[in-house]
Amino acid sequence: MDKTHQFTPALSIKDLDVDYNAGEHPVAALRExxxxxxxxxxxxxxxxxxxxxxxxxKAIMGVLPKNARTPNGxxxxxxxxxxxxxxxxxxxxxxxxISMITxxxxxxxxxxxxxxxxxxxxxxxxxxxxxxxxxxxxxxxxDLVGVSSERLDDYPHxxxxxxxxxxxxxxALALEPEIVLADEPTTALDVIVQDQIFDRLYSLQAEQGxxxxxxxxxxxxVVESCERIVVMYAGMIVETGNTKSITRTPLHPYxxxxxxxxxxxxxxxxxxxxxxxPPDLSQPFQGCRFAPRCPMAIDAxxxxxxxxxxxxxxxxxxxxxxxxxxxxxxFRDRLSQQDFWFSETKTNE
Amino acid sequence: MRQxxxxxxxxxxxxxxxxxxxMFFMFRMLPGDPTATVxxxxxxxxAQEALKAQFGLDRPLHEQYFIYLRNLLVFDFGIxxxxxxxxxxxxxxxxxxxxxxxxxxxVVAYAIGAFAGAxxxxxxxxxxxxxxxxxxxxxxxxxxxxxxxxxxxFFSIRLDMFPVGHIVSPGKFPEANLQMYLSLDFLHHxxxxxxxxxxxxxxxxxxxxxxxxxxxxxxxxxxxARMKGVPENRILYHHAMRNSMLPLATTLPMILGWAVAGSxxxxxVFSWPGLGLLMVEAVGRSDYPVVQAAFxxxxxxxxxxxxxxxxxxxxxxxxxTYK
Amino acid sequence: MFRTIxxxxxxxxxxxxxxISLSIFCLCVAIATLGPLVxxxxxxxRIYDEAGKLVRLSPPTWKHWLGTTLLGRDVMSQMLWGAxxxxxxxxxxxxxxxxxxxxxxxxxxxxxxxxxxxxxxITDIFLGLPFLPFIIVLLSLTGQNIWTIIFAMMIVMWRSxxxxxxxxxxxxxxxxxxxxxxxxxxxxxxIIYKEIAPNxxxxxxxxxxFALAWAIITEASIGFLGFGDPNVxxxxxxxxxxxxxxxxxxxxxxxxxxxxxxxxxxxSVYFIGRAYEEVVNPRIKQAG
Numbered sequence: 001m002d003k004t005h006q007f008t009p010a011l012s013i014k015d016l017d018v019d020y021n022a023g024e025h026p027v028a029a030l031r032e033x034x035x036x037x038x039x040x041x042x043x044x045x046x047x048x049x050x051x052x053x054x055x056x057x058k059a060i061m062g063v064l065p066k067n068a069r070t071p072n073g074x075x076x077x078x079x080x081x082x083x084x085x086x087x088x089x090x091x092x093x094x095x096x097x098i099s100m101i102t103x104x105x106x107x108x109x110x111x112x113x114x115x116x117x118x119x120x121x122x123x124x125x126x127x128x129x130x131x132x133x134x135x136x137x138x139x140x141x142x143d144l145v146g147v148s149s150e151r152l153d154d155y156p157h158x159x160x161x162x163x164x165x166x167x168x169x170x171x172a173l174a175l176e177p178e179i180v181l182a183d184e185p186t187t188a189l190d191v192i193v194q195d196q197i198f199d200r201l202y203s204l205q206a207e208q209g210x211x212x213x214x215x216x217x218x219x220x221x222v223v224e225s226c227e228r229i230v231v232m233y234a235g236m237i238v239e240t241g242n243t244k245s246i247t248r249t250p251l252h253p254y255x256x257x258x259x260x261x262x263x264x265x266x267x268x269x270x271x272x273x274x275x276x277x278p279p280d281l282s283q284p285f286q287g288c289r290f291a292p293r294c295p296m297a298i299d300a301x302x303x304x305x306x307x308x309x310x311x312x313x314x315x316x317x318x319x320x321x322x323x324x325x326x327x328x329x330x331f332r333d334r335l336s337q338q339d340f341w342f343s344e345t346k347t348n349e
Numbered sequence: 350m351r352q353x354x355x356x357x358x359x360x361x362x363x364x365x366x367x368x369x370x371x372m373f374f375m376f377r378m379l380p381g382d383p384t385a386t387v388x389x390x391x392x393x394x395x396a397q398e399a400l401k402a403q404f405g406l407d408r409p410l411h412e413q414y415f416i417y418l419r420n421l422l423v424f425d426f427g428i429x430x431x432x433x434x435x436x437x438x439x440x441x442x443x444x445x446x447x448x449x450x451x452x453x454x455x456v457v458a459y460a461i462g463a464f465a466g467a468x469x470x471x472x473x474x475x476x477x478x479x480x481x482x483x484x485x486x487x488x489x490x491x492x493x494x495x496x497x498x499x500x501x502x503f504f505s506i507r508l509d510m511f512p513v514g515h516i517v518s519p520g521k522f523p524e525a526n527l528q529m530y531l532s533l534d535f536l537h538h539x540x541x542x543x544x545x546x547x548x549x550x551x552x553x554x555x556x557x558x559x560x561x562x563x564x565x566x567x568x569x570x571x572x573x574a575r576m577k578g579v580p581e582n583r584i585l586y587h588h589a590m591r592n593s594m595l596p597l598a599t600t601l602p603m604i605l606g607w608a609v610a611g612s613x614x615x616x617x618v619f620s621w622p623g624l625g626l627l628m629v630e631a632v633g634r635s636d637y638p639v640v641q642a643a644f645x646x647x648x649x650x651x652x653x654x655x656x657x658x659x660x661x662x663x664x665x666x667x668x669x670t671y672k
Numbered sequence: 673m674f675r676t677i678x679x680x681x682x683x684x685x686x687x688x689x690x691x692i693s694l695s696i697f698c699l700c701v702a703i704a705t706l707g708p709l710v711x712x713x714x715x716x717x718r719i720y721d722e723a724g725k726l727v728r729l730s731p732p733t734w735k736h737w738l739g740t741t742l743l744g745r746d747v748m749s750q751m752l753w754g755a756x757x758x759x760x761x762x763x764x765x766x767x768x769x770x771x772x773x774x775x776x777x778x779x780x781x782x783x784x785x786x787x788x789x790x791x792x793x794i795t796d797i798f799l800g801l802p803f804l805p806f807i808i809v810l811l812s813l814t815g816q817n818i819w820t821i822i823f824a825m826m827i828v829m830w831r832s833x834x835x836x837x838x839x840x841x842x843x844x845x846x847x848x849x850x851x852x853x854x855x856x857x858x859x860x861x862x863i864i865y866k867e868i869a870p871n872x873x874x875x876x877x878x879x880x881x882f883a884l885a886w887a888i889i890t891e892a893s894i895g896f897l898g899f900g901d902p903n904v905x906x907x908x909x910x911x912x913x914x915x916x917x918x919x920x921x922x923x924x925x926x927x928x929x930x931x932x933x934x935x936x937x938x939x940s941v942y943f944i945g946r947a948y949e950e951v952v953n954p955r956i957k958q959a960g
Binding site for chain 2: 061062063091092093094095096099100102103104107108109110111112113121122125126155157171
């Protein structure tokens with residue numbers, strides 16, 4: 001990857017594992033996460049809910065719940081490991097360098113404080129400046145995201161859903177961070193507002209040059225805007241690559257499932273849906289986590305966890321975690337048919 | 350805001366009006382001579398006749414009712430059977446005595462309870478938490494008069510630290526005045542009932558604050574504040590505790606009501622000459638005018654407390670729109 | 673009904689605090705039922721020694737484990753007799769309270785509109801009533817026996833259950849299965865009592881436990897203020913007798929046991945209610 005980008009990554013996650021202690025077995029929430037993020041990047045992180053996206057975000061932001069453990073791995077911001085550094089350094093790095101646009105703007109804003117005050121709070125927690133200066137900055141930010149700065153003294157419930165989301169974006173940009181994590185930033189909004197918000201966010205990115213990790217269950221959203229895609233399943237990365245090649249030639253059956261779930265006029269059949277649900281991670285499991293839902297699973301899939309490996313024949317730089325990645329060309333058509341996903345007979349050649 | 354205020358005040362007045370009416374008819378429904386609940390049988394017959402005319406007791410019930418209401422509006426509660434003097438004159442001091450005992454102890458109990466509840470929830474799972482929850486529940490389950498008796502037994506009888514009861518030493522202040530309420534003697538008498546009431550009243554805010562905090566801590570905006578890099582102390586006070594105060598405020602009217610109503614018990618144990626003790630004594634002597642007056646004042650305090658807490662809630666929670 | 677209650681017990685039994693509390697509560701029930709049978713003396717029996725002298729204010733001895741009262745009564749026996757009225761009055765009051773509260777809440781919540789606003793106005797008025805003073809006034813007018821005490825407590829206690837139930841009914845009313853029942857032409861009565869009421873049961877049970885705790889304490893307070901049934905010995909009235917005799921500070925053995933008994937019983941009832949509420953009310957559970 002260092003060849004395509006001249007710089008060292010802004011954020012680098014290395015071999016990260018996260019466990020939750022709950023009940024008898026620890027939940028293997030994340031396994032072997034490796035991810036490099038470069039300045040100005042726009043990465044899409046995709047997977048169904050329960051696949052570990054939120055855990056990864058929490059780990060990066062340093063707000064994992066108390067019962068979480070990180071037995072392995074590093075989250076490097078420059079050369080500092082956010083997992084091992086002291087609390088104060090971590091607190092200062094948060095938001096000033098990595099900020100986040102949260103999923104539900106309504107719940108994320110404190111209902112009893114004015115929105116302006118909540119933005120100022122983010123600034124004042126990091127900068128030793130007078131209140132008036134913070135206020136000015138908040139005004140600037142509201143201008144940036146397209147909300148009248150007269151409304152800084154409103155309470156969250158007085159804002160519409162779209163305005164709240166803009167306010168949360170303003171808050172995320174308050175300290176000119178290098179990285180912005182966007183966690184399903186527009187799920188609660190209608191399509192038109194959704195487009196407006198993304199337009200605004202991306203033009204701000206072009207101006208300010210921060211990197212974005214867009215986290216969503218909706219592959220279509222990522223396809224429209226991101227350069228690279230990371231697909232997660234059951235706490236692991238199952239496929240990465242640039243957007244074009246992933247949409248054209250998905251190499252993991254799960255990616256294929258997500259891909260063919262997008263309504264596509266060029267295909268002559270209806271969008272599919274992947275049957276079943278993500279696995280319960282507290283249950284120990286031997287093979288590929290996707291095997292129980294996979295129409296292509298063979299014996300090997302039930303026994304060994306495949307590793308994330310480059311696949312030579314594919315276009316661009318691709319990593320995939322599948323025993324049968326090399327045979328995908330033969331299966332892709334069938335994977336786009338809903339019937340195939342329901343086929344009981346596993347193709348055990 | 351203005352409309353909301355008017356509506357709430359109107360509701361409070363309506364509540365009081367209904368209570369007054371129910372009281373009036375309840376006492377008139379008693380078997381026997383209805384005037385017996387208004388005019389002391391101990392008076393001379395002539396004086397009785399005069400009072401009957403004054404209170405309109407020789408007239409039909411509904412007219413009596415209007416006369417009664419009219420009298421209430423000018424704070425004329427009738428004549429005490431016991432002292433044969435106007436009730437209004439005797440009841441003012443009693444009201445003050447109840448307030449000086451209940452209000453400060455409520456404020457302190459609420460402050461301690463809410464703060465302790467918030468802290469143990471914030472440091473979830475500590476041994477202190479388990480102990481305090483058990484202690485608060487046990488205190489809440491203890492009859493407060495018994496708690497008072499134990500306190501007297503221990504602090505007054507065994508240790509001889511505080512007087513056994515009453516508001517001041519007998520004969521020291523013939524007249525209840527400001528000087529009395531500022532005297533050390535008064536404070537010395539106040540200490541024990543005050544502490545017992547604090548111990549009793551602290552339970553509810555403690556338990557409620559704890560459970561509210563526990564759910565507040567899981568809210569998204571707490572996590573966002575943490576992600577924003579807001580220092581932990583500020584998250585605790587400015588976000589978690591600030592938001593958790595709302596349910597405490599909604600239940601405040603109920604609690605104020607309980608506290609005032611509960612004064613009956615605590616005043617009895619400590620022979621504290623407040624409204625509650627007055628009422629109990631008056632019931633015992635069948636001094637009905639005093640019973641009614643004391644009850645009404647307690648009701649006014651309860652309803653007034655409700656009103657106050659409602660308004661406070663509106664200030665604390667910006668989402669409440671005054672409709 | 674039977675299933676709800678067995679589920680109620682199962683939930684309580686599943687937490688350690690609930691298990692201990694339930695055991696204590698059952699012990700108290702056992703004392704209430706069997707106590708009078710095993711009590712060595714009657715509750716108002718005066719005890720004389722061999723010399724024919726009244727055994728007044730005897731401290732605890734082997735013969736009188738908890739000592740005797742000013743009138744020479746055995747405190748231990750009084751304790752055993754006194755559990756029954758405390759529990760009977762408490763349980764009957766709690767059941768009656770919840771019965772009224774649930775019905776008012778159901779009607780107000782389901783019928784809505786005029787009925788709702790009138791019922792809620794009435795509830796608000798009752799919420800403004802000073803609790804104990806009202807009961808005392810009522811008792812002074814009606815006379816004092818077990819039934820008037822239960823009646824007086826019920827009249828002021830149903831108010832909180834009514835509010836909780838109404839709020840719950842309001843949200844249930846919009847659910848699909850209610851709408852479905854309505855389209856099949858079920859009568860309002862059927863919908864209220866066959867469709868909605870079973871869903872209210874958990875709240876009613878929580879209401880019963882908290883009302884029980886309140887009722888036991890209130891009964892004791894009434895007894896202490898001297899408005900209890902003069903013919904019945906209950907834990908509250910033992911404390912009252914000690915207080916009224918002015919001897920309580922000389923005879924701790926007389927005052928301490930009934931207070932502790934009330935405290936332990938009510939604490940266990942509170943913990944039972946809370947153990948159940950934590951499971952029924954997911955908001956609290958999530959946080960815990």
